[in-house]
Amino acid sequence: MAETTHQAPHGHDGEGQTRRDFIYLAAAATGAVGAAAAIWPFIDSMNPAADTLALASTEVDLTPIAEGQAITITWRGKPVFIRHRTAEEIEAARSVNLAELVDPQPDEERVVEPQWLVMVGVCTHLGCVPLGQKTGDAKGDYGGWFCPCHGSHYDTSGRIRRGPAPANLVVPEYEFLSESRIRIG
Ligand code: FES
Secondary structure, X not given: OHHHHHHXXXXXXXXXXXXXXXHHHHHHHHHHHHHXXXXXXXXXXXXXXXXXXXXXXXXXXXXXXXXOOEEEEEEOOEEEEEEEOOHHHHHHHHXXXXXXXXXXXXXXXXXXXXXXXXXXXOOOOOOOOOXXXXXXXXXXXXXXXXXXXXOEEEEOOOOEEEOOOOOOOOOXXXXXXXXXXXXXX
């Protein structure tokens, strides 16, 4: 008898517990959907219109980039590599026999000022971002950039020298606004 009395409330408790769990989960799910709905328009409103994106240009101050250093900026959603080349890097880029290149292009055609190399940092193979921007990065066999995705090596002019990439890193349109300031795009 004592046992029956003891079990009955347990049964009720069990059902109550289940109902409470259900209510709690349903409320949590509604809460999550509500939050997502509230966040989405905010993110969407941050996306510029397609025509604004196509026209977008960006200005970069080159003053803080010491010789031998590189920085990466974002332009139209892509990384752009800017390297302040050393005299040795310029010399290496210019002493190459163009006939050896996969995508022959003289270094002179890839820069406005020899010490500043500006390129879209997207590997022309499958679109990975090559290494070579940071001091400790692997720069590949030609001292420029190395894409570890499938092993493409770029030289100090950003030209493809070894590996599966079919073309040189792309040089975007840019101009010097002053000696130490450029506008890309
Ligand atoms: S994406 Fe760079 S080597 Fe394949």
